Amino acid sequence: MADHVNLRCGLFSLLIFSLSYVSGYARSTIKSDGTARCGYESCHPLKPNMLNVHIVPHSHDDVGWVQTVDQYYYGTVKYIIHSVVKSLLEDPKKRFIYVESAFFFKWWAEQNFELREKVRMLVNEGRLEFISGAWSMNDEATTHYQSVIDQFAWGLRRLNDTFGECGRPRVGWQIDPFGHSREMASMLAHMGFDGMFFGRLDFQDKENRLKTKTAEMIWHGSANQGESSHLFTGALFNMYQEPRGYCFDVICGQAKINDDKKSPFYNVNYKVTGFLKYAENQSLSYRTNNVIITMGGDFTYRDAAVYYKSIDKIIRYGNERQANGSKINLFYSTPSCYLKSLHDAGITWPTKSDDFFPYASDPHAYWTGYYTSRPTLKRYERDGNHFLQVCKQLSALAPIKKDAFDSQLTDLREAMGIMQHHDAVTGTEKQFVANDYAKRISSAFSNCGLNIQVAMNQLLTHMIDTRPPHPVETNSCLLLNISICAQSESNHPFTVTLYNPLARSTNEYVRVPVLGNSYDVIDHKGRILENQIVPIPEGVLKIKYRKSAAKYELVFLASDIPPVGYKVFYIQRNSIGAQTTATKQKSTSINIGNNDLRLEFNANGLLERISSNGIQHTISQNFFYYVGVAGNNIRHVDRSSGAYAFHPQVNKLNAVAHKVKVETFKGELVEEVHQKFNDWISQVVRVYRDKPYAEFEWLVGPIPIGDRKGKEIVTRFKSDIQSNGVFYTDSNGREMMKRKRNHRDTWKLKVHEEIAGNYYPVTTKIALEDDTARMAILTDRAQGGGSLEDGALELMVHRRLLRDDNFGVEEPLNEIAYGEGLIARGKHRLIFGQHNQGPSTLRSIERQLQLQFLLPPWRFFSSASSYTHEEWRSTFRNIHTGIARALPEQVHLLTLEPWRENELLVRFEHILEKDEDPVLSKPVRFNIENMFNNLAAVGIRETTLDGNAWLSEIRRMKFVPDPNSARAEDAGTNPFPQSGDSKFVIDLIPMQIRTFVLYLAKST
Structure with missing residues (x-):
């Protein structure tokens, strides 16, 4: 969809269905002399009856890691790109691939018109090829699918706008993420990619795949969507580096190819022979007469001419040996050209239906610690996604668009794109780099907040005769998790505007920090709502850097918040003064709950039973810690637990406390148990009046290290469910993956680390069940978790370690804030019950709760000190919805955002899997x-899926599965007849996401 051929649609325009953007698919444009320009047709020819070696020059440029984004760019990356472009312009045979759009477009903005046109020529001729094309190379364990889609959409949009069809990638390139999710394969397939290559997989899995020639496969990306989600996928032989001894960059310090026979350093024969042997050895593990050899690594090609010169000599002298009988053909290539050669080989391929988690690089290095590393940054990233969706929607719904809207929205899009990087949200960066990521999000929050300020004021006063003299400030309180909000503490009265980004109305219990203990909450109709005052927990009040005088939280139920809309609540002090509802119970009879759910605590203050819809089960919950190994990293067994690796010292949990201090507070809206486990762990367990879950709000830190032991803190729920070693975790927030303790689906696992080796990424949910009951836990950020004992689920919530694990960060994961160890606070929601809960199954209820937990109403606070309630009601529109009717219960409006002029980008998704509900799981x-x-x-x-190519014009490569391999799923067919229905009618099968451009009438 290059912007020079974008079509704009007016009210009477019917041309949009006969004309189109340039498609993003790999159709090559042919020059007048008949030579190919880009795409698969630009590939160098293969030689039959030879081993064709695809040499792929590349640089892996982390968007922040041990340096910040700007340090990497201004210190290295801008010179890499410039150097590569110069070399490509000098020789049409050379190729280069580039991945990180965040870096490329930073470079592009600095170039003049002349050089830009030369780069366009390189792209049009297939000599510079973009691979993957997202804003960053995202992690696949700790990222949420909504954020992954967004950052691909933006990176591909920029490539499309700049280079048109030839800039659109055909192949995914996930070479450095530490494990790979099935959902990622599905997303790439639905973006129109033909295949994907990656570098890291478990060392046992890799050994088995190379031995059985199954390192390249057809990956079934979904258990629900059938062939449309299948993606050809290959594991690279050497991860992504060049063969050992063949790094020719100026930073490598290795001998370059010397073909001067008079020189004492002449080495061309030795080097070429070694390279050819390497290629032959690699070919023994793959199925065709093609192999791919990556030439490059982290931040290589700083002087591209030097690197290319040695590769030129390998190719030249290697191919000269064909005259003497060599059967090896060397040439510059790209991953897409290599993929085409595999497709054209016409053979069948093995299949895979599970994922590539967890990743282990050696018997004692399971990279499962990063699932939890830097928990507060992980939560901030989730807040960023939430705010981005609100900002997108309000930018689209604003009656009058402002010139700055696009740039301010783009700031947050790009900050969030950077945060998906596999050394950002993962927590595997240096501390000062993590701080830089947080600053970027904070700045982008402020910029997108300007859009929201304008849009909300337009909506609040739209079609109201009486206009306020000054704009209403719509402030976000980003420290509500530790009960800080200057607007609710200092302004009396004040308003809370709840913006609901979901496409159906929702009910939300609102908690607001306040100074007093008696308030009126008044809705848009002038009704005074029931409310409750609850003390702020002792652990929160004692946080040293908490700058707030509030000691209470005001709780009220905001019901029927309109879909894609808002409702305003006016809050003022009540001088009559109803006191705090607080009942302290003896520890022998502690219980909290509602009509359907009840929790009972024992004499030690710990959870011991749960009743759900009259059915009682045994359940316990406590905090434990593992002691991280503090080794020297010389032997595998001495691997330290660090930012990446989880390596507990002994295979047992250490209980934090066996008896806890407890206070209980009960009211009409919520019942709470405040638990203090020790001086650095506390928790609030609460049940709201009409919610089907129990909320566990934990506070952990500073983790003590006075004993010189690093600790990894987990919360553990133990039930009487007979799970038989089986549990389930989500894949990037979508489909659930079946896990079995000490087991992998695709090879016979030899367990070296029974704890770390059974940890999996939990983006939003972990669950287990038997024939009678089910237990699920929803998370508010990415965490590591597992089931190390039948009936038990554990989630790691915080880590503080004293040694580095020697995987590149070169500093321990010892986060400090305000001079002390980091404090983290977060929430888990426990759902427990029978499989069938009335008209809906428990799993379908969980799906709805996942959405509400991910995208609750955003809270905007405004001073109302200049208005009485009646004046506020008459001056502002206090309720508004952006949609005329709610979507079906199983359908989620995933995206609503301004795209191009007079265009919206919208995505709809079916949130259920095909077996989760007998009614709602049907196509809709x-x-x-x-x-x-x-x-x-x-x-x-x-x-x-990404919004940058017409679906009707995509023709993905077809790879044929081996009939002896796993059978493809039979899901994915459309049950609806394709008749003359309205073009606005949308069908969705379970787990399907569909993306559309909506054309709007031109504004007058």
Whole structure:
């Protein structure tokens, strides 16, 4: 969809269905002399009956790691790109691939018109090829699918706008993430990618795959969507580096190829022979007469001419040996050209239906610690996604668009794109780099907040005769998790505006820090709502750097918040003064709950039973810690636990406490148990009046290290469910993956680390069940977790370690804030019950709760000190919805954002899997014509998942599965007849996401 051929649709325009953007698929444009320009047709020819060696020059440029984004760019990356471009312009045979759009477009902005045109020529001729094309090379364990899609959409959009069809990648390139999710394969498939290559997989898995020639496969990316989610996937032989001894960059310090026979350092024969032997050895583990050899590594090609010169000599002298009988053909290539050669080989391929977690690089190095590393940064990233969706929606819904909207929204898009990097949200960066990531999000919050300020003021006063003299400030309180909000503490009265980004109305219990203990909460109709005052927990009050005088939280139920809309609540002090609702119970009879759910605590203050819909089960919950190995990293067994690796000292849990201090507070809206485990761990367990879950809000830190032992803190729920070693974790927040303790689906596992080797990434949910009951825990950020004992689930919530694990960060994971160890606070939601909960199954209820936990109503605080309640009601529109009707219960509006002029990008998803509910898991059909209020849609066209190519023009490569391999799923067919239905009618099968461009009537 290059912008020079973008089509704009007016009210009477019907051309949008006969004309189109340039498709993002790999159709090559042919020059007048008949030579190919880009795409698969630009590949160098292969030689039959030879081993064709695809030499792929590349540089892996981390978007922050041990240096910040800007340090890497200004110190290294800008010179890499410039150096590569210069070398490519000098020789049409050379190739180079580039991945990180964040870096490339930073470089692009600095170039003049002349050089930009030369780069366009390189792209059009297939000599410079973009691979993956997302804003960064994202992690696959700790990222949420919504953020992954967003950062691909933006990176591919920029490539499309700049280079058109030839800039669109055909192949995914996930060479450095530490394990690979099945959902990632599905997303790439639905973006129109033909294949994907990656570098890291478990050392046992790799050994087995190389031995059985199954390192390249057809990956079934979904258990629900059938062939549309299949993606050809290959594991690279040498991860992503060049063969040992063949790094020719100026930073490598290795001998370059010397072909001067008079020189004492002449080495060309030796080097070429070694390279050819390497290629032959690699070919023994793969199925065709093609192999790919990556030439490059971390931040290589700083002087591309030097690197290319040695490769030129390997190719030249290696191919000269064909005259003497060599059967090896060397040439510059790209991953897409290599993929094409595999496709054209016409053979069948093995299949895979599970994922590549966890990743271990040796018997005692399971990279499962990073699932939890830097828990507060992980939570901040999740807040960033939440705010980005709100900002997108309000930017789209604002009646009058402002010139700065696009740039301010783009700031947050790009900050969040950087945060998905596999050394950002993962927590595997240096501390000062983590601080830089946080600063970027904070700055982008402020910029996108300007969009929200304008949009909300327009909506609050739209079609209101009486306009306020000054704009209303819509402030976000980003420290509500430790009960800080200057607006609610200092302004009396004040308003809370709840913006609901979901496409159905929702009910939300709102908690606001306040100074007093008696308030009126008044809704948009003037009704005074029931509310409750609850003390702020002691552990929160004692946080040394908490700058707040608030000792209470005001709790009220905000019901029926409109879909894609808001509702305003006016809050003022009540001088009559109802006191805090607080009942302290004796520890022998502690219980909290509602009509459907009840928790009972024992005399030690710990959870011991749960009743759900009248069925009682045994359940316990406590905090434990592992002691991290503090080794020298010389032997495998001495691997330290660090930012990447989880390596506990002994295979047992250490209980934090066996008896806890407890206070209980009960009211009409919420019942709470405040637990103090020790001086650095506390928790609030609460049950709201009509919610089907129990909330566990934990506070951990500073983790003590006075005993010189690093500690890894877990919360553990132990039930009487007979799970038989089986449990389930989500894949990037979507489909659930079946896990079995000490087992892998695709090879016979030899367990070296029974704890770390059974940890998996938990992005949003972990669960287990038997024939009678099910237990699920929802998380508010990415965490590591597992089931190390039948009936038990544990989640690691915080880590503080004293040694580095020797995987590159070169500093221990010892986070400090305000001179002390980091304090983290977060929430788990426990759902427990029978499989069938009335008209809906427990799993479908969990799906709805996942959405509400991910995207609750965003809270905006405003001073109302200049208005009485009646004046506020008459001055502002206090309730608004952006859509005319709610979507079906199983359908989520995943995306609503401004795209191009007079265009919206929208995504709809079916949130259930095919077996999760007998009714709601069925395919669904709905009509979105005239769905969005005040936005007149006059046309619609479907794109790939990322929004940058027409779906109807995508023709993905077909790879044939080995009939002896696993059978493909039979899901994914559309049950609806394709008739003359309205173009605004949308069908979704379970777990399907569909993306559309909506054309709006031109504004007058």
